[in-house]
Amino acid sequence: MLSLSSSPAPPRLLPPLPPSPEPSRPSSLSATTFSSPSQLKQLHAQLVKAGRSLSTLPLPQAAVVCALSPSSADFDYARSLLRRAADGKQEGVIWNTCLNALAGSGAPINALRLFSRLRTASYVLPDSFTCSFVLKACSELGPAAADVSLPAGRAVHGLVEKLGLHSDLYLHNTIVLMYACCGAMVEARLLFEKMPRRDVVTWNIVITHFVKRGDMETARELFDEMPERNVRSWTTMIGGYVQSGKPKEAIRLYCDMEEMGVEPNEVTVVAALAACADLGALELGERVHEYANRCGFLKNVRLCNTLTDMYIKCGCIELARGVFEEMEEKTVVSWSAMICGLAMHGQGEEALQLFSEMKRVGVRPNGVTFLGLLHACSHMGLLEEGCEFFTSMSRDYGLVPEIEHYGCMVDLLSRAGRLQDALEFIHKMPVAPNSVVWGALLGGAHVHKNVKMGEEAIKHLRRLDPLNDGYYIVLSNIYAEAGRWEDVARVRCMMRDEGVKKTPGWSSIALDGVVHEFVAGDSDHLQAEVIYRRWDELLMQLKSKGYVPDTCAVLLDMDEDRKEQVLHRHSEKLALTFGLINMPPGTPIRIMKNLRVCSDCHAAFKLISAITERQIVVRDRNRFHCFKDGLCSCRDYW
DNA sequence: GTAGGGTTAG
Numbered sequence: 340m341l342s343l344s345s346s347p348a349p350p351r352l353l354p355p356l357p358p359s360p361e362p363s364r365p366s367s368l369s370a371t372t373f374s375s376p377s378q379l380k381q382l383h384a385q386l387v388k389a390g391r392s393l394s395t396l397p398l399p400q401a402a403v404v405c406a407l408s409p410s411s412a413d414f415d416y417a418r419s420l421l422r423r424a425a426d427g428k429q430e431g432v433i434w435n436t437c438l439n440a441l442a443g444s445g446a447p448i449n450a451l452r453l454f455s456r457l458r459t460a461s462y463v464l465p466d467s468f469t470c471s472f473v474l475k476a477c478s479e480l481g482p483a484a485a486d487v488s489l490p491a492g493r494a495v496h497g498l499v500e501k502l503g504l505h506s507d508l509y510l511h512n513t514i515v516l517m518y519a520c521c522g523a524m525v526e527a528r529l530l531f532e533k534m535p536r537r538d539v540v541t542w543n544i545v546i547t548h549f550v551k552r553g554d555m556e557t558a559r560e561l562f563d564e565m566p567e568r569n570v571r572s573w574t575t576m577i578g579g580y581v582q583s584g585k586p587k588e589a590i591r592l593y594c595d596m597e598e599m600g601v602e603p604n605e606v607t608v609v610a611a612l613a614a615c616a617d618l619g620a621l622e623l624g625e626r627v628h629e630y631a632n633r634c635g636f637l638k639n640v641r642l643c644n645t646l647t648d649m650y651i652k653c654g655c656i657e658l659a660r661g662v663f664e665e666m667e668e669k670t671v672v673s674w675s676a677m678i679c680g681l682a683m684h685g686q687g688e689e690a691l692q693l694f695s696e697m698k699r700v701g702v703r704p705n706g707v708t709f710l711g712l713l714h715a716c717s718h719m720g721l722l723e724e725g726c727e728f729f730t731s732m733s734r735d736y737g738l739v740p741e742i743e744h745y746g747c748m749v750d751l752l753s754r755a756g757r758l759q760d761a762l763e764f765i766h767k768m769p770v771a772p773n774s775v776v777w778g779a780l781l782g783g784a785h786v787h788k789n790v791k792m793g794e795e796a797i798k799h800l801r802r803l804d805p806l807n808d809g810y811y812i813v814l815s816n817i818y819a820e821a822g823r824w825e826d827v828a829r830v831r832c833m834m835r836d837e838g839v840k841k842t843p844g845w846s847s848i849a850l851d852g853v854v855h856e857f858v859a860g861d862s863d864h865l866q867a868e869v870i871y872r873r874w875d876e877l878l879m880q881l882k883s884k885g886y887v888p889d890t891c892a893v894l895l896d897m898d899e900d901r902k903e904q905v906l907h908r909h910s911e912k913l914a915l916t917f918g919l920i921n922m923p924p925g926t927p928i929r930i931m932k933n934l935r936v937c938s939d940c941h942a943a944f945k946l947i948s949a950i951t952e953r954q955i956v957v958r959d960r961n962r963f964h965c966f967k968d969g970l971c972s973c974r975d976y977w
Numbered sequence: 978g979t980a981g982g983g984t985t986a987g
Contacts, residue, residue, distance in 0.1 A: 439978075471978045478979090512979045519980095543980040550981095574981055609982045644983045651984095676984040710985050717986080747986045778987050809987090935987095961987060 402437035403444070406453035414456060435468045442476035448484070450476035451491050465502065467510050470495050474510075474517045482522030492517040512541050519548035539569050546572065550579035555588075570604050578610040581617065589614035590623060605636050612645045616652035619931045619958055622852055624649045637665075644672050651680035654929050654956035654963055671705050679711035682718060684963045685972035690715035691724075706738050713747035717754055718976060725751040746775040753783020754976070758792045774804035785813050793817040801837070808834065808841045809934075846910040846932045848918050857913040860905070870916045874907065877916065880950050881943060889939040911940045911957065919951060927954040935959045945969050 401421060408414040425433045434457055441450035454473050457463050465473075473495050480488035496514050504510055511534055518527035531537070531545050542565040549558035562568070562576050573596045580589035593611045596603065603611065608631050615624035628646060636642050643666045650659035663669070663677045674697045681690035694712055697704065709732045716725030729748055732738040745768050752761035761780055765772050777799045784792035793814050800810045811834050818826040834841070847856045861867065878886075890902040911932050918928035936944075936959045948955050949969035957964040965972035 435978090468978060475978075509979060514979095516979060540980060545980095547980050569980095571980060578981065604981095606982045613983080639982095641983045648984065670983090672984045674984090679985065682986095705984090707985050714986055741985095743986050745986090750987065775987055782987060 402440045402453065403446075403449055405437060406441060406449040406456070411460070414460075418462075431463045431466065431469070434463050435466075435472060438469060438472035438476070442472045442479060447476040447479035448487070451480075451487070465498060467499075467504050467507050470499050470502075470504065471510055471513050474513045477517045478513075478520035481520055485521045485523075488517075489521040489523055492521055506535075508536050508538060508541075512538070512544060515541060516544050519544060524548060524552065539565070539567055539572065543569075543572050543575060547575050550575055550582075553583055555579055555583050555585070568601070570601055570607060573601055574604070574607040574610060577607060577614070581610050581613045584617075586614040586617035586620075590618065590620065603630070605631075605634075605639050605642055608634075608636055609642050609645045612642075612649045616645070616649040619653050619847075619929070620849070620854075621653040621655065621929065622849060624653055638667060640666065640668050640670055640673065644670070644676055647673065647680070648676050651676070651683065652958070654684075654958055654965070656680060656684045656686065656963075669702070671702055671708065674702055675705065675707040675711055678708060679714065682711050682715035684965065685718060685974065687715035687719035687721070704732075704736060704738075706732070706741060706744070709738065709740075710743055710747060713744065713751060717747060717751040718973070720755055720976065722751060722755045722757070742770050742773055742776070745770065745772070746779055749776050750779035750782065753780050753792075754786060756783075756787050758783055758787060758789055762792070762795065772799070774800055774807070774810075777803065778810060781810060781813050785817050788817065788820060790817055790821055790823070801833075805837055806839055808839050811839060812841065842934065844910050844932065844934045846914040846930055848914045848928070848930050850918075850921055855914070855917060857910040857917070859910050859913075860908040861910065861913055864913075864917070866917060866920065869920060870913055873920055874912065874916045877919075877947065877950075878907065881946050884946050884950065886943060886946055889942060906939050909937060909940050911936055912943065915944065915947065915955065918955075919947075919953070924951075925953075927956055929956045930958070932957060932959045935961060936964060941971065941975070945971055 401417075405414065405417045405421065408417050421433055421437075422430060434453070438450050438453060441447065441453060444450075450473060454469070454476075458465075463469070474492060477488040477492035477495070482488075492514075496517075499505060499507075499510060499514065511530075515527050515530055515534075518524070518530060527545060527548065531541065534541065542561060546558050546561050546565075549555075549561065558576065558579060562572065565572065573592065577589045577592050577596070580586065580592065589610065593603070593607070593614070596607070608627055611627050612624060614620070615627065628649075631637055631642060631646070637646075643662055647659045647662045650656070650662060659677065659680055663673060666673060674693065678690045678693050678697075681687070681693060690711060694704070694708070697708070709728060712728045713725055716722070716728065725748070729740065729744065732740060732744070745764075749761050749765060749772075752758075752764060758780070761783060765776060765780065768776075777796045781793055781796035781800065784790075784796060797810060797814050800807070804810065811830050815827050815830040818824075818830065833839075843858055845856050845858045847854050849855070855864070857864065864870065888903045888906050890899055890906060911930060914930045915928060918930065922928060936957055941964065944955055944957065944964070944966045946969060947953070948966035955964075955966040957966070962973065
């Protein structure tokens, strides 16, 4: 067994390192099992017998043998083998190559171990390459091991200064990167400020790490300040905005980038498509799709996955399917994305069929695949099939259900009306239920008008996610539909006491590249008057077809006439009317809503799709509703 | 020898 105690005294340059891995817990390099002198000699004997030397080992393994040699004698032995094998090459070059291999291995700590040995025994005078590889190892170790990687990195930084290597810009960049990767942004920034020379990479490193920490403001300041930008600078910022939930900013930058004549690469395109997906920006998404096609990017699987997802999120399930079918190669991610997409669009049967197809071609499902399948079952009310999938995922595929899967199960059970079973399921879960799980029960309680279950759910939700207004609204709806107005008022007090604000609902619709947003009761829009007039006409037609306004959807305790007025100024109705006025007959109308579509609007939209012979696609915060010929793809099951 | 990318239930 190898431990530090059998190693030479800790070198001056590096702080003490954690002990080498035990043989029972090998790192990704199998050679870590050669951890005792006899094993090393055995290995050598085998190699000699086979007419090979240590040099015929893959280099990373040879390096690991050296790094982990328990005693100086073993190290010397390994070293002599390597030197003989390297046949005339300078020893410094051999070690640098070894360090590089270790830094890029699954156990970069071994690079620090080897370096520490080399320094103690003064086997080699470090040069800029040596430093660069050791710094890389520190970066690879990352912030989780900062107690090891940061002191080691600082030591190398000191060494660089001592050796007079500070004019090496490349090396300096690596040091900045090291600090950033170890989570020492202050030091990274300080060094960045002090650097006599910087290039675009220096800037990009610092920006990337602010982006990674979610500090888009600082990243943007630096981005605006930098003297020259390359594709990666742009891409980092665009991707950062997408990651931090600012797709509009992402798209703005993407357009700026195009204007500046910088050619987006495959990564840029992925980020841009993700932004389009978030925003439901179909037109831009299609433009990016064409660009990607022109550039030959469509052979990139990951890019096509994002493209598929973009069409799914923009409500174009057929186009998504088209991209999916055309893909030269499909990974589990491609299949999962498509299955989830079909489920989201209410095409549960197709989702299950696609799963059969996926199994047939031999692609192994992952946890996300099962989320899509459970979602599909929940949507179609396929209780037994859903339970079978849930069992199957661990039984047949060894996948451990995560909290998300439990959330789906609670959704499946409670939507199917099995509220008591759902509650018992929650109590028996091996992981602590989160707000999503209780939220699913609350949703089921709403569908099945079960006040008691709703109250049970909110009890937990108030603790787990007290500021989320959505839950209070649903509870309030449950009370309202039961005619319990005192309780509705009580929920409103509850919200006031907790300082919960109702998120204002909005709906948007794109026309000729311009996004029009509507809020309830909107009178600011240029066409407000025309919209209201057109709605009144529609309302007459609706009523003649048997539409009765569902005033239960209005939470406020007011008289029925007022309620109807409020109801008819819902943002999705305004957006739809705007679309009907401005878009040529026969074209589908696509609407996005930040909240869930209300039940009255849902009923009205079904009829309107029949009356106007229009397809209406609404993306709400959970799923898609595709209204056509008087029906909705969700089958009123949402 | 330095900087980036995908699918997820309510």
